[in-house]
Amino acid sequence: MLKLFHHHSSCALASLITLSETGADFEAISVDLAGGEQLENEYLKINPKGRVPALVTDQGILTETPAILLYLAQTFPDANLAPLDDHFALAQVQSINSYLCSTLHINHAHLRRSYRWADQQSSYDDMAKKVPETMSASFDLIEREMFKGPWVMGDDYTICDPYLFTISRWREGDGVPPDRHPIIEQHVQRMNERPAVAKVLPQ
């Protein structure tokens, strides 16, 4: 049985929702990120990067959201979570998920994880101040250039949707004005209505 190490507040929510969408049996283990459990030896044996998500499969452990989502889409083809037979469309899915991972998540991380890239408090303050600007600009680009509607990739729900939804939930904390991105806001509502999402969201 698949086992996911995650936390609701983290990007691992995207993997949790995708597991829920597959309909497969799985075990979800919440890692106490605030308490530093991800940096303890026991967890570092699962993921030496000290991060969530980590998906434990019969063949080994997978990390990194875009990889886990692709794995789930390919392993559960009946769930129709990605255009598996269309190389170009699948690459578009991976392109959006790569942008979410390497641009939006990184912009967001400069609010509370800026110690990863600097040592001075003045730098942390400077970085935190810029987060509303960088996150707003990234969501602007998604609304204007990427989002097809009603789902990210158009008519079909894909593994882009839970990932965008997960990061969209961070907007308020990142100082992005809620009315700036009406398309994103509608997408969040649409996601909230999915049974597979409601099932795993914290009450």
Place this chain on the structure above:
Amino acid sequence: MLKLFHHHSSCALASLITLSETGADFEAISVDLAGGEQLENEYLKINPKGRVPALVTDQGILTETPAILLYLAQTFPDANLAPLDDHFALAQVQSINSYLCSTLHINHAHLRRSYRWADQQSSYDDMAKKVPETMSASFDLIEREMFKGPWVMGDDYTICDPYLFTISRWREGDGVPPDRHPIIEQHVQRMNERPAVAKVLPQ
């Protein structure tokens, strides 16, 4: 015919090498990053993000390295650039490429692109100072936990190899001691010996 917008100094080198490995005809167009060509209107029509790489295909334009590399591997299966029939192994490939994209490339970007996340010169200086530490730690993890040898994924050359090679070439500029990572250094030499690599590297 496929057309790649790239620059040798950028992560787009990974896509250029992979195109070269496929044996397909393609056109490579170098974008003058130092001169700011990537931010001019003409290029923004190709990639609104103002970055390289961008791969122009008959079906549309693809951006983001992990997506382009997967697309090339799937479109040219005879080139054997990824374990296409093994979902777990393919996810491992995507996991490594996702780590390169969202951790190593991001660490590197804090040297000369720190204006993306902060506004003060003192922050830029602070970030630049930390780059040797973050890049060294990331390469440590790759050597210790990820690299199987002789290629990244083991016996078979995959789309992880040109991407790791591309970022390994940045070590000197990022202040990573060259003798700290003997496995990475051997991998760079092994890559340099590939005809498809020599063909596209700047002389």
